[in-house]
Amino acid sequence: MSLKFFGTDGIRGLYGGETLNDEIAFRAGKAAVRAARELQNVVAPKVVVGRDTRESGEKLLQAFAKGVSLEGGTVVDLGVAPTPCVAFAARQSDAALACSITASHNPACDNGIKFFEGTGVKPSEALEQALDDFVGEATLDGMADAGSVRLEEGTALRQQYSDAVASHFPAGMLEGKRVALDCANGAMFEIAPKVFKALGAHITVVGDAPDGSNINANVGSEHPESMAAMYTDAEYDLGFAFDGDGDRLVVFDKSGEPIDGEAVLAILAIAAKNAGTLHEDTLVTTVQSNLGLDAALRERGIKVERTDVGDKHIARLMLKEGYTLGGEESGHLVYGDFAVTGDGLVSALAVSEIEVRGGVENVYSAYPKSSKALRVADKPPFESCPEITACINRLTEELGEEGRLLVRYSGTEPKIRLLVEARTATVVAASMEVLQTAVEKDLDLV
Incomplete structure (x- = not known):
């Protein structure tokens, strides 16, 4: 694929910068409707949208919704909702597509637009390529003249997600259990405590007071020190820290260690x-x-x-x-x-x-492991690199089930990435030395 706007998981970047701004969100809204129309034959598609707690989220939502509306679609607004809730809402509704406005664990200055198909799965490569192409082809016509857009209320879908999660587990399952939660001042700040309480847990929560600029700020999955501080004040059976959009988790044991x-x-x-x-x-x-x-x-x-x-x-x-x-x-x-x-x-x-x-x-x-990222002048296919190919085959046979290696080019940088794992550090070091020597013979390192 050749993507200009999409990265590894949707469109993401510094809000107001070249990679993400209101104009790109507007064009993404147009692209979503065009994709639904041309790939799914949906004339007037609905797009379910949820967002995390970043201040820029509402601005991006309005810009995105204007693009959808001008192309003849409708936005169903979940409000602040975790990414898995957005995927769930897509499946439960008649939406053609869904998107989560979030930059996950990134700081508040960043944001992003993460798409889902109507089935709740992330886009296929074909859909992602089409969306990327359509964003590039979309114009800004109508953006300046469009007023505020009427959004279809999606609160009920958000409630359905909470109810479905709770009912997936035995009623009262957590009666008497003490649970520490770190909601990262993000999209889980309301739903997670509510569901844990519904299942009977006694909870203590941090990161549940978002102000638009404090998402992931010294809290959440990227900051285990926040959970450690909680454990110094009380004892818990379990602790959980979410990232900003709630699709990722860090688990803590009884001692407060991740x-x-x-x-x-x-x-x-x-x-x-x-x-x-x-x-x-x-x-x-x-x-x-x-x-x-x-x-x-x-x-x-x-x-x-x-x-x-x-x-x-x-x-x-x-x-x-x-x-x-x-x-x-x-x-x-x-x-x-x-x-x-x-x-x-x-x-x-x-x-x-x-x-x-x-x-x-x-x-x-x-297992012990070693990894390296070596900068290269170019990225020839490995089939044309005899030393690398022979080395990979030989090491793979020698390591067997007791180890493995991974050799791949970076998708975003001029680098080759090497990974070796084995039962002993001695084998890892020796294998990595042999592998790097092979790379140096076949490739020009810079």
Whole structure:
């Protein structure tokens, strides 16, 4: 694909800058309607929109809605809503598309527009390319003259999400449990405490007072020190920190220490297998996850399937093969029996249910690893690089199931990325040295 406006997960950048501003949002609104019309044959499409708590969110919403309206579509406004709520609302409504106005864990000065198909999944490559093309082709005609746009009320859909999450777990499941929540002053600030209370938890919350400029500011998934401060004042059975848009989660144990993301994946996969809900005894993760995850799960009869980085790739494979659990070490977790995108709230409650039923046991131990990013003059295909190809084949055979390596070009920078994992640090260091030597023979490093 050749994308000009879209990055790894929608359009994102400094609000008011070249990559994201009201004009781009307006053009994105036009592009959404055109995509629905030309790719789905929907004449007057509805687009569900939710946003996080950034001050710029309302401005981007209005600009986006003007673009939608001028092209003959309608915006259903969820208000402040987590990204998984937006995906859920798309599935529950007759929307052709949906989008979340958010920059996730980025600081308040940034923002973004993250699209979903009407089924709640992130865009296919074909749809993403079409949207990107249409944004580039859209004009600003009508933007200056358009007044405020009437938005269709979407509060009921937001409530449906809260109710659906709560009803997905046993009533009163958390009675007597003490839970610490860090909502990052973001999109989960109302919904997460409400659902935890509905299930009986005694909660203490930080990051629940957004003011438009404090999202992710020293709170949330990127700041474990906030949770550590909470644990100095009280004891908790579990703690959870969300990112700004609520699609990602960091789990904390009884001592207030963060649990490694791959350890959380192992905990959830083992519990699902024991409950008979892990389809084909398979967990889906990405090429970034440590091989220690495979080793821990292999001993318990669980297979690991890997995809490219990003929860959208995880969700696509899960939908294709019917798998029920996937995730990545960064905290994106996907539950196939409830959602088709990362959902921090459902993930938190799934971990909570395991704790209630007998306790969270960490069986994961990371393998030693080494990674490097080397700047290159160009990026020839690996088939034309005999030293690299031979080295990859030889190391792959030598490492076997006891290690792995990953060699790929960066998608956004003139770099080649190298990753080696093995049971011992000695093997890792030796393998990386051999691999880097092969790269230096085939490529011009700068």
